[in-house]
Amino acid sequence: MIEIKSISKTFHQKKQSFKALDKVSLTIDKGDIVGIIGFSGAGKSTLIRTVNLLERPDEGQIIINGKDFTRLSSKQLAEERKKIGMIFQHFNLLSSRTVFDNVALPLELDGTSKEEINRKVNELLKIVGLEDKANDYPKSLSGGQKQRVAIARALANDPHLLLCDEATSALDPATTQSILQLLRDINQRLGITILLITHEMEVIKAVCNHVAVIDKGKLVTKGTLSEIISDKENPIIRQFINSDIMTLPQELISRLQKEPKHGLFPLVEIELSENISVEQILSALYSQYKIPYKLLKADVEYFGNSNFGKILLQLHGEVEENQQVISYFNQNKIQNTVKGYA
Numbered sequence: 001m002i003e004i005k006s007i008s009k010t011f012h013q014k015k016q017s018f019k020a021l022d023k024v025s026l027t028i029d030k031g032d033i034v035g036i037i038g039f040s041g042a043g044k045s046t047l048i049r050t051v052n053l054l055e056r057p058d059e060g061q062i063i064i065n066g067k068d069f070t071r072l073s074s075k076q077l078a079e080e081r082k083k084i085g086m087i088f089q090h091f092n093l094l095s096s097r098t099v100f101d102n103v104a105l106p107l108e109l110d111g112t113s114k115e116e117i118n119r120k121v122n123e124l125l126k127i128v129g130l131e132d133k134a135n136d137y138p139k140s141l142s143g144g145q146k147q148r149v150a151i152a153r154a155l156a157n158d159p160h161l162l163l164c165d166e167a168t169s170a171l172d173p174a175t176t177q178s179i180l181q182l183l184r185d186i187n188q189r190l191g192i193t194i195l196l197i198t199h200e201m202e203v204i205k206a207v208c209n210h211v212a213v214i215d216k217g218k219l220v221t222k223g224t225l226s227e228i229i230s231d232k233e234n235p236i237i238r239q240f241i242n243s244d245i246m247t248l249p250q251e252l253i254s255r256l257q258k259e260p261k262h263g264l265f266p267l268v269e270i271e272l273s274e275n276i277s278v279e280q281i282l283s284a285l286y287s288q289y290k291i292p293y294k295l296l297k298a299d300v301e302y303f304g305n306s307n308f309g310k311i312l313l314q315l316h317g318e319v320e321e322n323q324q325v326i327s328y329f330n331q332n333k334i335q336n337t338v339k340g341y342a
Contacts, residue, residue: 008023033196162192
C-alpha cells in the first residue's frame with residue numbers, strides 16, 4: 001500500500017514562489033492502477049516525483065509498505081528506489097547501447113551476474129514483445145518500441161511499483177493503446193501497482209481502476225472511474241469528459257416546436273449512468289409500454305460493465321402513451337429532458 005499524506009511542495013525562483021502541491025493526500029492499494037489527471041501545471045509531475053523522493057516534499061509523508069520514505073537515510077532510500085520502476089515521456093534510452101544493454105543497465109549497476117542478466121533481460125524482452133530487437137540500437141526503433149524498451153528496463157529489478165510520467169504523450173493513438181494494454185497486462189501478470197499521470201482522459205478510461213484529479217496543486221477529487229465520470233457537477237471533471245449538451249440532428253432543428261401539437265412527437269434526451277443502461281431504456285419502451293420510437297442519436301461509452309453518455313429518442317406513441325413513458329423515466333430517477341416536438 002502507498003500512502004501520500006498531506007504532501008506540500010513550494011518552488012522558489014528568484015523573488016517568486018510557486019506552490020506546486022498543497023496538502024495532497026492519496027491512498028493507493030497494492031496491485032491497483034491509479035491515474036492522476038490534471039492540466040499542464042496542475043502539479044502532476046511534482047506529485048509523482050515525490051513518491052520516490054526525486055522531489056523531496058516540504059512537508060508530509062510518503063509511506064510505502066509501511067516505510068516512511070521521508071525519514072530514510074540516503075543509503076536506505078537508494079535501496080528502496082530499486083523496487084520502484086519509472087517510465088518517462090521521452091524514453092531516456094542510451095543511444096550507444098543496444099536494446100539488450102539498455103534493459104540490462106539497472107542489473108549491471110546492481111552487480112547482478114552475467115548469467116542472471118542474460119536470463120532476466122531475455123525474459124523481459126519477451127514480456128514487452130521485443131525479443132527480436134535485442135541487438136538493435138534505439139535509433140532504429142519506433143516510438144512505441146522505444147517505450148517498450150523503457151518499460152522492460154523499469155521492470156528489471158522486479159519492482160512492486162511502477163510510476164508512469166506521461167508515458168504515452170509522445171505516441172500516436174494506436175501506439176498509445178498498445179502501450180496501455182501492455183501496462184494492464186503487466187499489472188495483471190506480475191501484480192505490480194501502477195501509478196500514472198496524464199492530461200488525457202482517454203488514457204484514464206483505457207487502463208485505470210481509480211482516478212485522482214489534481215488542479216493548481218490541490219487534490220480536487222478521487223474515486224473509481226465510474227464515480228469520477230458521474231461527478232458532472234465538478235467544473236474540472238466537466239472539462240475532461242465530454243458532457244456537452246448533445247446537438248440535435250440538423251434536419252430536426254428547423255421544424256422543432258417548443259409546445260406539443262397534433263402530429264408532433266417529443267424528442268427526449270436521456271442521460272445514462274452506471275445504473276441506467278441503454279438496454280434498460282429500450283427494453284422498457286419495447287416490452288413494457290410497446291410504443292414505437294426512433295433512436296436518433298447516441299453518445300455512449302462503456303467502462304467495464306457500466307455505460308455513460310446520452311441518447312436522443314423520439315417517442316412515436318399517442319400523447320398519453322408518450323407521457324406515461326416520461327413519467328416512468330421520472331419515477332425511476334432517469335434524468336431526461338424534452339428538447340422539443342417534431
